[in-house]
Amino acid sequence: MEVLYPHCAGLDVHKDMVVACLRHVVDGTIKREVRTVKTTTKALLDLSQWLASEGCTHIVMEATGVYWKPVWHILEDGDFDLALANAAHVKTVPGRKTDVNDATWLADLLAHGLVRGSFVPNAQTQEMRGLLRTRKQLVRERTSHVQRLQKTLEDANIKLDSVISDVMGLSGRTMIEALIAGETDPNTLAALAHRRIRAPAEELCEALRGRVTKHHRFLLRLHLQQIDIFDAAIVAIDQEVDANVEPFRAAITILTTIPGVSDLSARTIVAEIGTDMSRFPTDGHLISWAGLCPRNDESAGKRRSNRMRKGAPWLKTTLIQCAWSATRKKASYLQAQFHRLRARRGAKKAIAAVAASILTAIYHMLT
Known part of the structure; x- marks a missing residue:
């Protein structure tokens, strides 16, 4: 099979180490040199310098969790053509898996042009991606806390989510804060509802007639605090996105x-x-x-x-x-x-x- 890249390297990336196989073709003879380095910044810079000094032009590594990212970012500053391989596409022969064999296999595949690199956006796009993915995770976690709050209300037989569409809306939040403060009278709680609430006053009073204990108030207060933390974090991310979206x-x-x-x-x-x-x-x-x-x-x-x-x-x-x-x-x-x-x-x-x-x-x- 034709060799497309005579001077290339395959990296087997782990959390604490990188196994690098440098593959040379000299006068028709394949020569390999394997080194194991740590994933500290200094060690990765030394790795980049070694590969450059040996005339390496192309490098491939597997997409291993987030561990490939710092390796990629440091090598990206060098004069290399980088490829990120999908691990499912570059599996080696079963029963022969070692770190050295993995790095050697990657280098051999790359040398013959058999590695299809994954899509890696530029640094600016990666930063925006990181912000918006974090935002989505925060929204999911906030939703989980809202669900826990609703579960606590149900445990106290407060059927608030049966009469209003958004428990964390203006009216719902005001009523929950009143419950935490110790208010138990259904009529007083129902009077806190915004006039746009469609549920009749009698139905609202009946939904707010429950058995709220000190235990319930503690949990409700805890969930509200967590929800507020997530709200503040989401706002901060939105502001950061706005600052970098131009x-x-x-x-x-x-x-x-x-x-x-x-x-x-x-x-x-x-x-x-x-x-x-x-x-x-x-x-x-x-x-x-x-x-x-x-x-x-x-x-x-x-x-x-x-x-x-x-x-x-x-x-x-x-x-x-x-x-x-x-x-x-x-x-x-x-x-x-x-x-x-x-x-x-x-x-x-x-x-x-x-x-x-x-x-x-x-x-x-x-x-």
Whole structure:
């Protein structure tokens, strides 16, 4: 097999060490040199200097959790062509797995051009991605605390979520704070409701008639404090995103013209795929990378599975949410597409197709 990169290296990255295999082809003879270094900044800088001094031009490493990132960032400053390999695509022969063998195998694959590098956005996009992923995690954790608060109210037989739509809204929060302060009279609590609450006063009073103990008040106070902490953290992240969003402003503005894509969704999408679509040869490549199309699983002329790949879960969940919003946009192509496909294929496949259509539009709008 033809050797495309005679001077290359494969890195087997771990939390505390990196096993590097430098592969040379000299006068038709393959020479390998293996070194094991720590993952401290000084050790990685020394590794970069050693690889550069040996004439290494291409480096490949597996995507191992978050451990590959500091290695990538340091080597990125050198004059190397870096590739991040999906571990599922570069498995070696079973029963022969060692750190040295893994690094050697990666170097051999790279030398023959058999490694397809994963998409790694630029540093600015990675920072935006980190902020918005953290925001989504905080929103999920906040939701968990709201659910725990509702569970505590149910334990006290306070049926607040049965009569108002948002327990953490203005009226709900005011009533909960009154309960924590020791108020137990249902009429007094019901009087705190905003006039826009649709539930009748009698129904509201009945829902607020419970048995709230000192134990319940302690838990309610604790959950409210945690929710406030998450609210403050989400606001801080939003401010940081606003301060760094200017390079992506034009792309975000364009994407919000798509039905179902809000400003926050557009920011999340741009943070996941960037604004340079040259990394994806066609819209089909982008859809496949996102995991919004069936995987290839065929044997003897028969397709064995139509399940979608895992793809990029952060991007996929955002696109699915956008797709559901788009289906509620009256007289739109995406709504018509969803109803047409749902009748034949079911709601799950239909909504995935709508999400793929949204991503196709995004690809061509950013190209």
